Amino acid sequence: MERSVFGGGGVAQSDSVSASAIVAQTVKGSHVLKIDGYSRVKASAGSGKFISSGEFVVGGITWDIRHRPAPQAQPCHGRRGKLRVQLARRRRRASPVVFLWQGHAHALSSRADTGFGCRRFIMRKALRGSAYLKDDCFSVRCDVTVSTTAVRIPRSVAVPPPDMHQHIGRLLESQVGTDVTFQVGEETFAAHRLVLAARSPVFMAQLFGPMKERSTGHVRIDDMDPRVFRTMLHFIYTDSLPDMDSGDDARAMAQHLLVAADRYDMERLKLTCEDRLCDYINTGTAATTLVLAELHGSRGLKEACFEFLKSPGNLKATMDCDEFQHLTNSCPSLLSELLANVAP
Incomplete structure (x- = not known):
């Protein structure tokens, strides 16, 4: 909106107002990592080494879950958002162990004395005797919420159709x-x-x-x-x-x-012609339309004729027309297909 104001001396002044909006958006995604053979994985991994899950994409960002059997805190600068990690339930009464994170990413470690918020992770000793570890196997589910912001500027441009x-x-x-x-x-x-x-x-x-x-x-x-x-x-x-x-x-x-x-x-x-010809199917045209559809591979038109002729009254009236004789003479195989499709 623009407004003109005339002050003293006849000088024109102009005030303009523009507008925009900041829109917060969130994208959510989940991934389940299964650790099968936990004791062997723990024994084979050295200090600081990790085993990575398959990659998954949330909010246009590629993520992975890294399991460190021998934990080591390691900072990791990442995206802003919210992360929820929980051990998969093994029993109805078992409570999930949850780690909630908001802000910049940090390495997820099972050590109780390092990492942001990591005291809420389960200790390895507790994991060994818990219901989450069964047959030397456990699963971890990671729910990721990515927060993004976008600036939208109102536009008065109208794009015409092609x-x-x-x-x-x-x-x-x-x-x-x-x-x-x-x-x-x-x-x-x-x-x-x-x-x-x-x-x-x-x-x-x-x-x-x-x-x-x-x-x-x-x-x-x-x-x-x-x-x-x-x-x-x-x-x-x-x-x-x-x-x-x-x-x-x-x-x-x-x-x-x-x-x-x-x-x-x-x-x-x-196909445009097939669609139009479907509007003209009647007892006087069904036979010739079927022949046309058969000769030119028009499957949709043929099925429309079959549907029309499923009515016993329509079929009898069509067979009484002279055009039906043309069907039997020019496309005898079509007659067998017609009878197979309209038979009750």
């Missing part, structure tokens, strides 16, 4: 820098090799591989409707489909686009 697809889409509309043309039926489309190759491995091989289109810069497509190719180009450049009318035309477009997506190995476009 809009790269809009810029790439305008590139297609303007046709600036196009370097390849497609002859689809009676229509010609100009496009950018790099954009097409980045979106389709088939276009990558076609436009940058050892095929003639690489040298000529011209590709002819005779088995696709120009409207379908135009819609596919729109998806390639914008990662979305344009608005399309509902009804049979929209269903037919989704079917043709699914075939094109499968041909050019564009998985996201293919």
Whole structure:
């Protein structure tokens, strides 16, 4: 907030106020260290030597527990936080032995006369006759709490949503820098090799591989409707489909686009078409949709058809349609799969 004040002589003065916040945060983590064969470990370790646990991460810091069978106090400068160490319970009535620490780290020693707060550790003599040591084995659990602070400054900057697809889409509309043309039926489309190759491995091989289109810069497509190719180009450049009318035309477009997506190995476009075709499954379209799904490996669309046909009424009405005969003639194996999936 800024405020202007006019004093004597007409000189403008300005007072500004800013704000920030200090946020305290804590991160907690635990690790259990098991000492198996305590007597052998104690006998083999020399003075000052330690055995380290596996490393574990708490608060972005790597920690380990160091067991010194022959204790030696050793200062260790570390992070600020809180540490809780306790022997694992062996009996219900046994009280855990706890060492609480807060501040800078110190070596954790079992000696009673050294170390910060170490008088609360169990003595080795007491450990040997306690319920915590069983079959020459005991466990220690270490709970670590790391305290951090962060300064947060309020921001008035609003980051807009991603809009790269809009810029790439305008590139297609303007046709600036196009370097390849497609002859689809009676229509010609100009496009950018790099954009097409980045979106389709088939276009990558076609436009940058050892095929003639690489040298000529011209590709002819005779088995696709120009409207379908135009819609596919729109998806390639914008990662979305344009608005399309509902009804049979929209269903037919989704079917043709699914075939094109499968041909050019564009998985996201293919799944988008599958999703749209699920909305058009009915007794008159289920059979042809099943054949389409089978021919192009559209597992999700096929399962949606099976789910629809699990209803006895839907199945009977579909089998009475002429399209069902096309299913039995073109994909007889699909008929067996259909009956296996819809059988009660």
